[in-house]
Amino acid sequence: MNLSTAEEGKEYIIQRIETDDEELDAFLFSLGCYSGEPITVVSHMKNSCTVSIKDGRYNIDKGLAEAIIV
16 A cells, blocks of 8 residues: 555555655655654645654655555
């Protein structure tokens, strides 16, 4: 399952990141988004979702949410 289909308010563990873009991988890693880390979907919007990673909240677009497998 990816983050775009995840339930709001439930904590998940990131299994892997599915992207071929090294720059995107580095960006997600800098946010603390990598395998084994807990992540929570705070809310879903039309083309994005808000997630909580560690002590931060981030708004990510739908494409990026689909690349994060939980």
